[in-house]
Amino acid sequence: MDRYLVFGHPVRHSKSPFIHTLFARQTQQELEYGLAEPAVDEFAHALRTFFDQGGKGCNVTVPFKEQAFTLVDRLSTRAKRAGAVNTIKLTDDGVLLGDNTDGAGLVADLKSHGVTLADSRILLLGAGGAARGALAPLLAELPSELVIANRTHTKAQQLAAEFHDLGPVTAQAYEQLAGPFDLVINSTSASLQGELPPLTPALIHTDIAIYDMMYGASDTAFISWAKQHGARQTMDGLGMLVEQAAEAFTVWRGIRPGTKQVLRELKRNLGVI
């Protein structure tokens, strides 16, 4: 049976096996999908061993995405832009192809929630790996403006300069942000510590869409804060997780699974509904 897995550390709580097993059942593909948690300095060896032993493809998550970028034979355009690899496929001619489906997953999830990206003003919070992965797919949707704000402002400036050729992207310091924005995407890891990015509540209005790439069984700190200040449309990163997985599955198997039912089952599994 064709073997796939996700590399990460820690990875025990990953939802990827659950999601891909449901995709496989739905599309009647014969495959198994597992977990691998190599020591941080053992990833390169573990990856090589997996493919030497017949593995067909893998996902890569924290903290290995940047290292995976350096280990594959060939990179997709979107992986090159993201500077990180979250999906690897062994092609029929034995090439390890590195791809990145995170940004496509974000855009697909935003669209499935009915969010309009064309001609919109987008505020992206954070300038780390998650922000970098989102930029090219967001700019491809032709927003009128994409502003990056980051705690360390120089990182936002660097990122904006790097993606400037793809669209109207600029960096603004948190304290200088000028709205109104149609969509705010939180790519920071602040919610992990229950913290909030230093955003003024004045930017939140009833028609704004709020997206937090993080998720949990209850609202993230950022989503709670936005609701408290009047945001009516809030979304967490669970849908992005399922959509990036669907994109990876499509890369591997050439068949696109449906995501709605899988997302519902995942929510039930997490105790969200």
Ligand code: ATR
């Ligand atoms: P990831 O790969 O998830 O993007 P990362 O590369 O470590 O992780 O980036 C984390 C991002 O969250 C950074 O933009 C970080 O801001 P700094 O560049 O200033 O470090 C941001 N971040 C983390 N905690 C934050 C907090 N409490 N408030 C605001 N931004 C925060």
